[in-house]
Amino acid sequence: MAHLSPVPVLEPGQDRTMILNMGPHHPSTHGVLRLLLEIDGENIVRIMPDIGFLHTGIEKTCEAKFYQQVVPLTDRIDYLCPLTNNLCYVLAVEKLLGLEIPPKAQWMRVMLNELTRINSHLVWLGTHALDIGAMTVFLYCFREREDILRLFEMVSGQRMMTSYFRIGGLALEPPLGFFERVQDFATRFPAKMDEYENLLTANPIWGMRTKGVARITAEDAIALGASGPTLRGSGIDFDLRRDMPYSGYEKFKFKVPISQDGDVFARYMCRVAEMRESIAMVQQALDGMPEGPIKAVAPKVILPDREMMKTQMEALIYHFKIITEGFAVPAGEVYQAVESPRGEMGYYVVSDGTAKPYRVHMRSACLANLQTLPSLCEGRLLADVVAAIGSIDIVLGEIDR
Amino acid sequence: MPVPPAITDLEQLKNHPAIAKLRAWNPAAVEGAKFDRDEMSIYVERSFIRDACDLLRQNPDCPFNYLADVTCVDWFPSEPRFEVIYHLLSISKKERVRLKVRLDGSSPALDSVTPVWPAANYFEREVFDLFGVRFAGHPYLRRLLMPEDWEGHPLRKDYPVEGYR
Numbered sequence: 001m002a003h004l005s006p007v008p009v010l011e012p013g014q015d016r017t018m019i020l021n022m023g024p025h026h027p028s029t030h031g032v033l034r035l036l037l038e039i040d041g042e043n044i045v046r047i048m049p050d051i052g053f054l055h056t057g058i059e060k061t062c063e064a065k066f067y068q069q070v071v072p073l074t075d076r077i078d079y080l081c082p083l084t085n086n087l088c089y090v091l092a093v094e095k096l097l098g099l100e101i102p103p104k105a106q107w108m109r110v111m112l113n114e115l116t117r118i119n120s121h122l123v124w125l126g127t128h129a130l131d132i133g134a135m136t137v138f139l140y141c142f143r144e145r146e147d148i149l150r151l152f153e154m155v156s157g158q159r160m161m162t163s164y165f166r167i168g169g170l171a172l173e174p175p176l177g178f179f180e181r182v183q184d185f186a187t188r189f190p191a192k193m194d195e196y197e198n199l200l201t202a203n204p205i206w207g208m209r210t211k212g213v214a215r216i217t218a219e220d221a222i223a224l225g226a227s228g229p230t231l232r233g234s235g236i237d238f239d240l241r242r243d244m245p246y247s248g249y250e251k252f253k254f255k256v257p258i259s260q261d262g263d264v265f266a267r268y269m270c271r272v273a274e275m276r277e278s279i280a281m282v283q284q285a286l287d288g289m290p291e292g293p294i295k296a297v298a299p300k301v302i303l304p305d306r307e308m309m310k311t312q313m314e315a316l317i318y319h320f321k322i323i324t325e326g327f328a329v330p331a332g333e334v335y336q337a338v339e340s341p342r343g344e345m346g347y348y349v350v351s352d353g354t355a356k357p358y359r360v361h362m363r364s365a366c367l368a369n370l371q372t373l374p375s376l377c378e379g380r381l382l383a384d385v386v387a388a389i390g391s392i393d394i395v396l397g398e399i400d401r
Numbered sequence: 402m403p404v405p406p407a408i409t410d411l412e413q414l415k416n417h418p419a420i421a422k423l424r425a426w427n428p429a430a431v432e433g434a435k436f437d438r439d440e441m442s443i444y445v446e447r448s449f450i451r452d453a454c455d456l457l458r459q460n461p462d463c464p465f466n467y468l469a470d471v472t473c474v475d476w477f478p479s480e481p482r483f484e485v486i487y488h489l490l491s492i493s494k495k496e497r498v499r500l501k502v503r504l505d506g507s508s509p510a511l512d513s514v515t516p517v518w519p520a521a522n523y524f525e526r527e528v529f530d531l532f533g534v535r536f537a538g539h540p541y542l543r544r545l546l547m548p549e550d551w552e553g554h555p556l557r558k559d560y561p562v563e564g565y566r
Contacts, residue, residue, distance in 0.1 A: 052546040059531075060555055064562045095438055098404040222467055222492065225520025236492065243495045330404055332437055335488055335499065337469065346488070350474055363470040363488070371523055400546055 016040050020382075024053050028131040028386045031396025033370075035385070042382045047374050051367075054400035062360035066326030067093055068167055070360060075161040077362060078398040080123050083109075083116040083152075084340040086165040089360075091246055092336035092347040093167045096329050099298055103290040105169040106248035111182070111285035112155070112164065113247075113338075114278040118189070119148040120341035121275050125196060128268070128390035132209045137199050144192050147185050154178055168302040169295030183286055189279045197272060210265040214376040214388035217262060224375070225368035228343025229274065230392050233267035235260040240339040247338075251288075252281050264391040271393070301327045326355030335363075342366055342393050362401055366394040407437035417441055418463040419489075419498045426456055432503075442499040450487075450502050451512040451538075457489060457498070458517055465489035465498060468514070471524035473532045477558040482506030483534055487514070504534065513539035531556035 017040045024032040032053035038046040058077060062070045074089045075082035087109055094101060126141030149159040155174050156164035164171050200206045216226070218234040231238060239256040241249045257273030259266035295302050303322055304315035321327075331353040337346040346363030369392045376388040414420055414434045420443060423431050430453055432444040445453050457465040470488040481503040489498050502511055513536035514521045525536045526545040533554035536542055544551065553560055 052544075052548070055546040057555060060560075060562060096404075098438075223519050225468055225518065225524075238492050244497075332404070332407070333440075333442075334438055335440060335470070335497070344469060346470055348470065348472055348486070348488070359474045361470070361472040363472075367523055367527075368520055371520060 017045050022385070024050075029389060029396075030127065030394055033389070033394070033396055033399075035373075037382070037385070039382060044377050044380055044382060044385065047377050047385070049370055049373055051370070051396070051399050054396050056401065058401045059360055059362065062357055064356065066355050067329060067357060068322070068326065070357065071166060072161065072163045074362075075163055076397065077364075077401055078340070078342075078345075078366075078395050079160060080120040080395055081116045081341050082160060082162050083112050083164060084120075084338060084345060085362075086163060087113055087247065088336055088338040088340070088345050088347045089349075090165045090167050091338065092334045092349045093329065094296075095334045095336060096332055096349060096351050097167070097298070097301060098330075099168055099296045099301070101169060101247075101296055102293045103248070104292045105294045105296075107285050107289050108170055108174065108294065109165060109247050110249060110252065111282055111289075112152075114281045114285070115148050115151060115182075117278045117341045118275050118282075119145055119152075121271050121278075122148075124271065124341070124390070124393045125268075128387075128393075129200060129206075131386045131390045132206070134199065134203075134206065137196055140192070140195060140199075144189065151178070151181060151185065154181065166295075166302070168298055169293075173294055179286060179289065182282065186279055186283045186286065190276065193272070193276055193279075200268075201272070207265065209387055210268060210391075211261075211263060213264045213384050214380065214391060215261070215263045216372055216376055220375055221262070221372065224372045226343070226372050226392075227365050227368060228339065228341070228393075229267050229270040230343060230369050230372065232256065232258045233270045233391075234262035240337055240344060244337070246336070252284055254281050264387050267391045267393075328353060328355050329357075337363065340365055342395065342398070343369060362398075364398045364401065366392075366396075366399045370394055370399060404438065407435050409433065409435050414441070417498075418460065418496075419443060419457055419465065422456060422460050422462070423453055426453075440497065440499060442501055444501050444503065447502050447504065447511050450485075450500070451514055451517060453500065454487065454489070454514045454517045457500075463491050463494045463496060465491045465496070467492050468518040468520045468524075469497070471514075471521055471528060473528045473534055473556070475532060475556065475558045477506065480506060483509045483532065485511060485528065485534060508535075509533065510535040510537060512537050513542075515539055530554070533557065 017038050020037040023029045023034040034050040036048045074085040077085050122141040122145040126138035129137035152162050153159045156162040218236050221231050221234045237258050254277045257270050259269050299318045308315040309319045329351040331351050333350045335348045337344050343365030348361040350359040352358040377385050430446050430449040435442045467490040469490045472486050474484045483504040485502045487500040528534050530544040
């Protein structure tokens with residue numbers, strides 16, 4: 001059974017150990033994570049994460065908003081993969097409403113989600129390598145990340161807080177020339193992946209800092225609720241995109257990379273291989289992009305086009321009603337999970353039949369992954385904590401919500 | 402927008418692996434069930450939740466070995482006020498099931514499932530922090546997200562959105 005620290009309040013008084021405070025403003029904690037470390041020399045005896053510094057009460061705020069007003073809030077939970085959060089929330093509400101999403105919107109969603117995954121993994125790779133001491137990778141990764149952010153800006157008008165997926169479809173038609181730009185990126189990117197891997201994968205210093213460090217067994221990973229690359233790095237072959245497909249993922253061909261070792265290097269290899277699979281899926285989406293509408297047919301739920309609104313009385317009425325009083329969602333509850341770059345992102349939405357969600361709960365992959373940190377680090381050296389935090393790829397915005 | 406009506410008749414749902422297992426073990430443990438929008442919810446009697454989770458985790462036909470989430474819904478002012486919700490996942494069978502426990506508003510408490518899944522540690526602390534539901538047997542039941550000295554439980558429905566002033 002996995003380790004569960006029974007008495008996490010650390011008190012000095014032992015002869016050999018001391019308490020060290022790490023964070024909340026430590027560059028390698030990826031946000032505002034505070035760690036209390038009990039150390040014996042350089043060895044970690046116990047470790048206790050302290051979270052909540054970024055708690056903004058998003059779940060409570062959601063209960064006071066109309067369903068469509070929650071979409072921009074979901075961006076702000078995990079600021080490295082806003083589109084994945086958008087997708088998870090809109091899928092949950094669409095399931096409550098029973099909406100059919102047209103194929104083009106589904107393919108766009110998959111394509112942008114995979115770009116988001118690459119975007120998020122690039123930030124992870126850059127900062128993770130920077131934590132361990134490889135400066136160059138950071139600069140390379142952010143160079144390509146900028147290209148992806150420009151694509152997001154082109155399609156949604158925003159670089160990071162996209163809110164591009166809406167209940168019932170997409171916010172806008174992709175602009176002219178968008179697919180050419182994505183194609184250009186998809187053609188260039190695999191060579192860039194080789195560049196990163198040339199710097200790291202066979203690098204002996206990288207190997208010494210990551211191989212055999214911060215191990216977790218498959219059994220412990222499952223017991224502690226780890227998901228995503230943290231779980232697959234320990235040899236569990238489970239990916240929601242393949243095993244419980246949503247939004248048309250079943251039409252895509254891709255491999256789920258797994259690694260058996262369960263150490264920092266294994267998780268690194270999983271994510272790097274995932275990026276290659278993702279760019280191949282972007283290519284598949286580009287090749288097979290269907291034609292057709294980008295919104296479902298549901299005038300009471302989806303805002304009408306601007307032109308319709310100005311020429312048709314009925315469209316104007318629906319527009320007015322959606323903006324002023326929202327739309328009622330049939331009572332019920334839905335748990336929708338998607339494979340975010342960090343693992344299982346889940347939205348549990350409860351409706352009581354009104355226009356505002358009764359309860360929105362976000363299942364944060366990072367919160368569960370963070371629980372593995374004590375078993376990853378205890379008994380190891382202080383310097384390995386930095387590598388371990390990087391390898392589970394946490395975003396504190398998502399943990400604290 | 403066709404959403405088929407929810408099935409709440411326990412007799413129709415008795416073949417579901419989780420319900421069958423729980424009813425074979427202890428018929429009193431299952432208070433009811435609901436199959437709605439392709440999702441199965443099982444209402445579990447409060448005192449059996451830990452054993453029910455352990456049973457489902459070790460069920461050889463369909464092991465729900467992964468605890469995806471624990472959360473809570475406040476149905477204030479109706480009683481029973483709280484519903485604690487467990488989302489279980491079977492990694493091998495790719496199935497999900499939702500367990501629900503109804504709790505009174507006066508002193509909401511139930512057994513912790515941390516002995517079954519250590520993953521429940523943070524999830525239960527979060528529910529305690531934001532709803533004030535107590536989990537008996539939790540190794541470290543303290544606030545997770547809010548400050549230690551915070552008053553009240555913010556996700557309760559009688560807690561104002563803008564906080565107390």
